[in-house]
Amino acid sequence: MTDTIPRITLPPQNSAQLARMLDDRGIRHHKIGAFDIDGVLRGKYVDRGKLLSAVEQGFGFCDVVLGWDSNDQLYDNTVVSGWHTGYRDAPVKLDPTTARVLPFEPATVLVIGGFTGDYATVCPRGVLRRTLERAAGLGYAVKAALEYEFFVFDETPHSAREKGYRNLRPFTPGMFGYSVIRNTVHHEIYHELLDSMAAMDCAIEGLHTETGPGVLEAAIGVDDAARAADKAALFKTFTKVLFQRRGLMATFMAKWSNQYPGQSGHVHVSLCDANTDVNLFHDAAREHELSELMGHFLAGQVRYMPELLPMVCSTINAYRRLVPGMWAPTHANWAVENRTTAIRAIPGGAKGTRSEYRVGPADANPYLALAAAIGSGLRGIEERLPPPPPVVGNAYENPGEHAATLPGTLREATAKFRESTVARELFGDVFVEHFAATRDWEDRENRKYISDWDLARYFEII
The missing domain is CATH 3.10.20.70 (Glutamine synthetase, N-terminal domain)
Known part of the structure; x- marks a missing residue:
């Protein structure tokens, strides 16, 4: 036959x-x-x-x-x-x-x-799929890439629990950002991570040490947004697998220490013409070569970020990161090539011009984070929103005249999300009610807990 x-x-x-x-x-x-x-x-x-x-x-x-x-x-x-x-x-x-x-x-x-x-x-994967269908209905294909910071510890799941997650030993000591010493001494594990992710079609475009003991940053290569989300979710899962197989632990929690900046999960997005694959965010004739369409997209991301924030910052811990000076934003704003704002517009030429949604932490669900970043931008295009003036300089000191302060807790953010008409129009009432309920639960579980801070603050003196 x-x-x-x-x-x-x-x-x-x-x-x-x-x-x-x-x-x-x-x-x-x-x-x-x-x-x-x-x-x-x-x-x-x-x-x-x-x-x-x-x-x-x-x-x-x-x-x-x-x-x-x-x-x-x-x-x-x-x-x-x-x-x-x-x-x-x-x-x-x-x-x-x-x-x-x-x-x-x-x-x-x-x-x-x-x-x-x-x-x-x-279904998180379904929420993103429907958002991408919305983009396709407008004639756009969406490209995306995610990058993650994560800390590695010389611990096992047993030892970390036995220590109560305190006094954990980092994989390497010291700050050592972009260190060639570290990535050469430990090249075997870097190579294994690079080779393993390439074998899984989750190729890493860049990998380096960040500032902090045992912290790495990996940028996953760009792809169609649906595949980019799969790659990001699989990268996080199997990076943990790889390090645990070596007797180590990797964590993607947003902030594990009072002493060091939190861990980001930045979301890069661009819109392309669905037929020609031309990057529609690039316009060589305009300032910074950013198109009018990109301006509307950025405006939507800025306008609706406070309402959609739980889809990106979905844990109690994620809000520990959103404080001044910790390389994470405190207001809904944007600027060109500025890492102090919530959104960084990157003039990357005909291929690489994109929006970087910097509010994202490493612990975010990549499907929901991408859906929020894309859905809000599409809404800005549909409403033809004008972008607010870009921030100049330090956004912690000068966030922008009308920049909205981001919610400071999961509880506050969830209340805004549940009340948001735009969230319901973008993602549906059933999803909004279900997801808001799960975040309310997370908040209630947290409020039951007596922390080390509570004990040290109140046990004796009050």
Whole structure:
């Protein structure tokens, strides 16, 4: 019989091509999964038949993964999932184009997907997909890239817990920003990270030490926004895997220490013509070569940032980072090539002109952060908003005459989000109510906790 299925490279487009890839690569083990509301990859091993069937027909995944927090504690305030649903199976459709052979496991493939049916409205991957469909309806293709700072410790999950996450030993001491000494002495682990991510189609464009003990920064290469989000989410997951396999730990929490700046997860975005792929943010005839369209996009990002902030700064800890002098913004503003503002316009020529959404922390769910950054910009284009005057100089001292102060806590930000008409129009009432409820839960859990600060502040003196 004639072989009608061509031999292919990644990515496969359907179950038949995926089956051929499994044969070509000698794959014996199969992982499937989906990212939850906090950006945590939840999944399991399945056999070959189950994998191919799930690509064709979908599969059921206990809806508890949309009904608990990052600590596996059940929400008591959500409608989408809870005891009232019986924690039934939620339908998930696998995306064969996400298939990746894992460099950490022999003969193992990973395929991710998203929730469908009644659960599609609250699926982070679905929220981004619908935002990109909105862009496509306006004639735009969206390019994106994310960059992450993360600290590495000479600890294990056991040792970190035994120490109560105190007095942790950094992988390397001292500040050593952009250090060639550090990346040469420890080149084996840098090379392993670079090679592993390249093998997983999450290629790192730049990797260097940042200022702080054991802190690294990785910039992931640009791609179509949907693929960029997948790459970012997988990068965070498997960077943790790589370091734990070496007896180390990587953390992406927004701020782990009072002494050092927080960890960013900056989001770079540009709009291209859907037919020609021309970067529509570039206009050589205008000041800084930034197009009028980009001005509207920036205006939307600035205007609606305070209302959409929980989609980007989604944890209690994320707001510890938004303080003056810590390389994170305090107001909704923008400027050209200025790292003190919430949005940095980058004149990168015909290919690289873009918006950098600098408010993002490393702990953000990349699907939701991208959806907020893109959705707000598209809204600015639809409303033809004029951009406010760009900040000149230090935005901490001069944030801009009418720049809105960003919410200072998750509780405040969530209240603004729930009340936002624009959030509901962009992402739907069901998502807004569900996501706001999960952030209210996070705030309540935090307020139950007695911190070291409480004890040191009040135990004796009051």
